[in-house]
Every structure is written in C-alpha cells, then in structure tokens.
Amino acid sequence: MxxxxxxxxxxxxxxxxxxxxxxxxxxxxxxxxxxxxxxxxxxxxxxxxxxxxxxxxxxxxxxxxxxxxxxxxxxxxxxxxxxxxxxxxxxxxxxxxxxxxxxxxxxxxxxxxxxxxxxxxxxxxxxxxxxxxxxxxxxxxxxxxxxxxxxxLKTASSFVFLEKLNAEIAGYSEARERELPLVQEVESKVKELHEMICVFNSNQMSLRTSIRNLKEKNGQMDEKISEAEFDLVQSVQENANLRSKIVQSPDKIQDSRKCLEVAIGSFGSSSGWVISDLYYFSLDPVQVGSDLVQRALEEKLARDDAKSAERSAMESFQQKLLLLRSIARMHHEKALKKMSKHFALMQAIQEQVNSAKSVEKECKNMKAKLGDDAVLDKSLEAKLMPKPLAFSFTMKSEVLSKRLELEARQKKVEDVVTEVDSITLKTGMVRESGAAKVQQLISKCEELVKQFQEYSSSIGLLLPVDECGTKQLDSIAITSI
Missing domain, CATH: 1.10.418.60 (Ncd80 complex, Nuf2 subunit)
Known part of the structure; x- marks a missing residue:
C-alpha cells in the first residue's frame, strides 16, 4: 500500500x-x-x-x-x-x-x-x-x-539523481552504525544510574530508621535525666529538713551544755554552790543532766543520719553522672560515624553528578549531530522540491521511510537526554536531602551538649553547701561535665 x-x-x-x-x-x-x-x-x-x-x-x-x-x-x-x-x-x-x-x-x-x-x-x-x-x-x-x-523527464539525469540519493542513504546508514555504540553506552550508563538511585533510596530508608532509633534513645535518656533530677531534688529536700531539725534552737542547746559542764566540773569541790545555782535556775540537777545527755545523743544521731544521706545522695549522683557521660560519649561516637558515612555518600553523589554531566554533554553532542543530519535532510528536500517528478514513487517512499527512521532515532536520543536530566535532578535532590540530614544531626548533637551543660549548671545550683561555704562536688566531675 x-x-x-x-x-x-x-x-x-x-x-x-x-x-x-x-x-x-x-x-x-x-x-x-x-x-x-x-x-x-x-x-x-x-x-x-x-x-x-x-x-x-x-x-x-x-x-x-x-x-x-x-x-x-x-x-x-x-x-x-x-x-x-x-x-x-x-x-x-x-x-x-x-x-x-x-x-x-x-x-x-x-x-x-x-x-x-x-x-x-x-x-x-x-x-x-x-x-x-x-x-x-x-x-x-x-x-x-x-x-x-x-x-x-530525462532518464540519464534521473539515474544520476537516484545514485546520489542511494549514496546519501548509505552514508546515513553508516552514521547510524557508528553512533549505535554511543547510544548503547548511554543506555548502559542510564541503567547504572537507575541502580545507584535504588541503592541511594535503600540507604535513605536505613538512615530514616537509624534517626528514628536515635530519637527513641534520646527520649529514654530524657526520661532517665528527669528521674535523676527528681531523686536529687528529694535527697536535697531531705538533707535540708535534717539540717533544719538540727538547728531549730541553737541558743538553748549551747546554754544547757555550758551549764552542764560547769555543774559537772565544780560538783566535787563546791557542791553547795552548784545546788544553789541549780535552784537559782529553778531546775532539778538530775533531770537537767539527763535531758542534756539525751539531746546530745539525738543531735549526734541526726548528724550521722544527715551525713549518711548526703553520702548516699553523692554516690547516686556520681553514678548517674558516669551513666550520662557514657551515654553522651556513645551518642557522640555514633554521630561521628553517621557524619563520616554521610560525607562519603555526598562524595559518591558528587562523582555521580559529574558522570551525569559528562553523559549529558555527550548527549548534547549527539543531539547536535542529529540536528546537522536534520539540516542535511531539509537541504535534500529543498533540492527535491523543484523536481517533484524527477524520480519514481517507489524511491520517494524509500526516502520517506529512511527519514522516518532518522526521526525515530532522534526521538530516542531526545528521550535518553530527558531521562539523563531527570536522573541528574534526582541525584541533586538526594544530595540536598543528605546534606540536610547531616546538618540536622549536627544541630541535634549541639542541642544535646547544650542540654547537658544546662543540666550540670542546674545540678551545681542545687548541691548543698558545707560549713566552709563550698559546694560538695568532686572537681573532676565538674570539669568533665
């Protein structure tokens, strides 16, 4: 037909x-x-x-x-x-x-x-x-x-024209055979890029799962920190209550102690004077002595209880501090590993982008060659237009079929170029998402360090003060925080 x-x-x-x-x-x-x-x-x-x-x-x-x-x-x-x-x-x-x-x-x-x-x-x-x-x-x-x-029409001129057309068709066929390896190479590169995109997608999913696990661990660590703060506040309150019980009436205790010492020291030589003094205070000497001894024992027991509570609170604080330091060191090491991994991924993505740019440049060169072929086709059509009846209809159909083949090949190369452009866009998006995730991890590490410093400063404010006016905390623990 x-x-x-x-x-x-x-x-x-x-x-x-x-x-x-x-x-x-x-x-x-x-x-x-x-x-x-x-x-x-x-x-x-x-x-x-x-x-x-x-x-x-x-x-x-x-x-x-x-x-x-x-x-x-x-x-x-x-x-x-x-x-x-x-x-x-x-x-x-x-x-x-x-x-x-x-x-x-x-x-x-x-x-x-x-x-x-x-x-x-x-x-x-x-x-x-x-x-x-x-x-x-x-x-x-x-x-x-x-x-x-x-x-x-002259038969000789028509035969010469047909030979020219056959020669041009042969040239087009040779050009197609020459460009066929380039097209196959571009297709292989496109397949490799597809595989790399699949690998990047799997890496992205693994990174998302790791980020989710890190968020869960951070939540657990925040819960532990809140529990430790609550226990510390309770121990500080108990210590303050014990100190308030000890120092409720310091003047009366000191006066009773002095009276007892004077009474005991002078009882052997001048008992009458002691008795008169005791009557002067309108107190029973035996009862006053027993009361003073009982109060001294109670004060000693309260002081021992306060010291033991303070010692236990200090030990629990040091244990929790060591736990927090180990958790922070572990998270810091994990963050460093993730950052190094992301940096390696970014370098690989950059290499892929460079290869995609080279492939795009090759495709542009091939497109330019196809444009030259199209210009040559148009010139041949311009030569054929003044002589519409210079060759038979069968030869015209053959030339049209060759032109359709060339147009199909050009369309195929254009599809390859568009596919390479889309792959380049996807690699750029993957690189941007990786950089954003790295920045998010860095900000999360800085936030953890800042929270830890704030926590250490708040603990320093809540620690009890001894008689000399210094905080009872190990200097090495403070510097390590």
Whole structure:
C-alpha cells in the first residue's frame, strides 16, 4: 500500500502547479489580499478537476428544500457556500488532513490555512497523476491529450539523481552504525544510574530508621535525666529538713551544755554552790543532766543520719553522672560515624553528578549531530522540491521511510537526554536531602551538649553547701561535665 503525506508547498509552487495544470491562473497578490470569492472559486475549480463536484450541478437545488424557506432568492449564495463547504469537508476527511476545515475558511479565509488546504489537495493531484503515469505505458503517457503537461523527464539525469540519493542513504546508514555504540553506552550508563538511585533510596530508608532509633534513645535518656533530677531534688529536700531539725534552737542547746559542764566540773569541790545555782535556775540537777545527755545523743544521731544521706545522695549522683557521660560519649561516637558515612555518600553523589554531566554533554553532542543530519535532510528536500517528478514513487517512499527512521532515532536520543536530566535532578535532590540530614544531626548533637551543660549548671545550683561555704562536688566531675 502506498504512503501519502502532506508536505506544505510554498506559495510559488502552488501558483506554478495551478498554472501548469490549467486549473486556475492566480498571482501572489491574490494570496496576500485574499478574498472569500477568490477562495470559493479556487476550491470549486479544484473539486471539478478532481471530479468531486459537477459543474452542471452548480446553483441547482431541490424544490423540497426551497419550499421550507420563505425567500429562497435571497439565500442562493448561502446555499452555494454551504454546498461547497459540505463537499470540501468530505474531501478533507477522505484525505485525512491533520488540520480541520471549517466554515470560517470559506467566509473569512486565512492565507496560512488556505495554503495548507491547497497543498493537501494539490499533493493528492500529483499523487494521482504519478500513479496514472506508472500504470499507463510510455506511449500513452506521451500523447497530447494529457491534461497536466509537466514535460518528459530525462532518464540519464534521473539515474544520476537516484545514485546520489542511494549514496546519501548509505552514508546515513553508516552514521547510524557508528553512533549505535554511543547510544548503547548511554543506555548502559542510564541503567547504572537507575541502580545507584535504588541503592541511594535503600540507604535513605536505613538512615530514616537509624534517626528514628536515635530519637527513641534520646527520649529514654530524657526520661532517665528527669528521674535523676527528681531523686536529687528529694535527697536535697531531705538533707535540708535534717539540717533544719538540727538547728531549730541553737541558743538553748549551747546554754544547757555550758551549764552542764560547769555543774559537772565544780560538783566535787563546791557542791553547795552548784545546788544553789541549780535552784537559782529553778531546775532539778538530775533531770537537767539527763535531758542534756539525751539531746546530745539525738543531735549526734541526726548528724550521722544527715551525713549518711548526703553520702548516699553523692554516690547516686556520681553514678548517674558516669551513666550520662557514657551515654553522651556513645551518642557522640555514633554521630561521628553517621557524619563520616554521610560525607562519603555526598562524595559518591558528587562523582555521580559529574558522570551525569559528562553523559549529558555527550548527549548534547549527539543531539547536535542529529540536528546537522536534520539540516542535511531539509537541504535534500529543498533540492527535491523543484523536481517533484524527477524520480519514481517507489524511491520517494524509500526516502520517506529512511527519514522516518532518522526521526525515530532522534526521538530516542531526545528521550535518553530527558531521562539523563531527570536522573541528574534526582541525584541533586538526594544530595540536598543528605546534606540536610547531616546538618540536622549536627544541630541535634549541639542541642544535646547544650542540654547537658544546662543540666550540670542546674545540678551545681542545687548541691548543698558545707560549713566552709563550698559546694560538695568532686572537681573532676565538674570539669568533665
């Protein structure tokens, strides 16, 4: 089955073909200042030439259609335009014209659209004429009653032209074979990039799980820190209560102690004076002594309890401090490992981006080569346009098939270029997400260090103060915090 396409003819070619085929005599000015009457007359002549419209039927209508209108004389022109529009619509649909023909193209025509429709009809005329010339014998085709007088072509020039076309087709085939390894290499690189993207996605999922685990561990550590703070506050409160119990009435205790010492020291030599002094205070000497001894024992027990509570609180604080230091060291080491891993991933992504840029540059070079091939095709088409009948229809179909193959190859290379661009974009997004995650981990480490410093400062404020006015905390633990 023969192929038929619609190359848009230039205005000069349309004028020359219409003049040579004796369809109509038109000028360039008619297309510049195009009018509806000119377009309708030209389409009518073309339909008559294609036997799609009878010249005798022009202006004749059925009585049944005219009876439905009150003044049919006023609408004769509209009837003719609608009849012509219906025939042209059928012709364009049968030719499968890509541009849709509407009523505006007859009433208010556009030069560009009119040239497109005329190119479609004239190409069909040429196609029909070539098939007739191929079917008839050379003697019958050379008779004088032929409607289109394009002249007799020289066989020698046609053979030379065909040889040139064959040579150009062979050159295109060699170029395609030469560029085939490059295309295969680009496809292999694209596959490698796809695999690397899958690896990056898996690494991203693993990083997300590790970040989730770190968040859970941070929550557990915050809970432990809050529990330790609560225990420390309770121990400090108990210590303060014990100290308040010890120092409730220091003046009375000191006076009673002094009286007891004086009474015991002077009891052997001057007992009367001691008794008189005791009577002076209106107290029983035995009862006062027992009370003083009992109070001294209670004070000693309270002091021992306070010291033991303070010692236990200090030991628990040191244990929790060691635990926090070990947890912080562990998280710091994990953060360093993650940061080094992210840095290695960023370097690998940068290398992949550089390779993708090189692949994109190669694709651009291949696209430029294909553009040169397209320019060469257009030049060959320009050479072929002045001589539409210089070679047979079979050779024309072969050239068209080669051109379609070249267009398909160009489309394939363009698809590869777009795929490389998308892969480059994805690698850039992966690199940005990795950098953002690294920055997030760094900020999280700094936040942990800051919280630990604030916690150490708050613990320093809550520690008890001894008699000399110094905090009872190991200096080594404070410097390590």
């Amino acid at each position: 023969s192929t038929f396409d619609y190359p848009v003819l230039s205005r000069a070619d349309i004028i020359s073909i219409l003049a040579e085929s004796q369809i109509a005599a038109v000028t360039d000015n008619d297309f510049k200042n195009i009018k509806p009457d000119f377009v309708s007359n030209l389409y009518t002549r073309l339909l008559i030439y294609l036997d799609a419209l009878n010249e005798e039927d022009q202006g004749q209508f059925e009585f049944s259609a005219l009876e439905q209108i009150e003044n049919p004389d006023l609408l004769i022109g509209s009837f003719q335009i609608m009849n012509l529009y219906g025939r042209l619509r059928e012709v364009m649909e049968s030719l499968k014209c890509p541009m849709l023909f509407n009523l505006r193209d007859l009433v208010k025509p556009d030069p560009r659209r009119t040239e497109h429709f005329l190119s479609a009809i004239l190409n069909f005329c040429l196609y029909k004429f070539i098939n007739k010339k191929l079917l008839h014998s050379p003697l019958q085709s050379g008779q004088s009653n032929c409607v289109i007088s394009f002249g007799v």
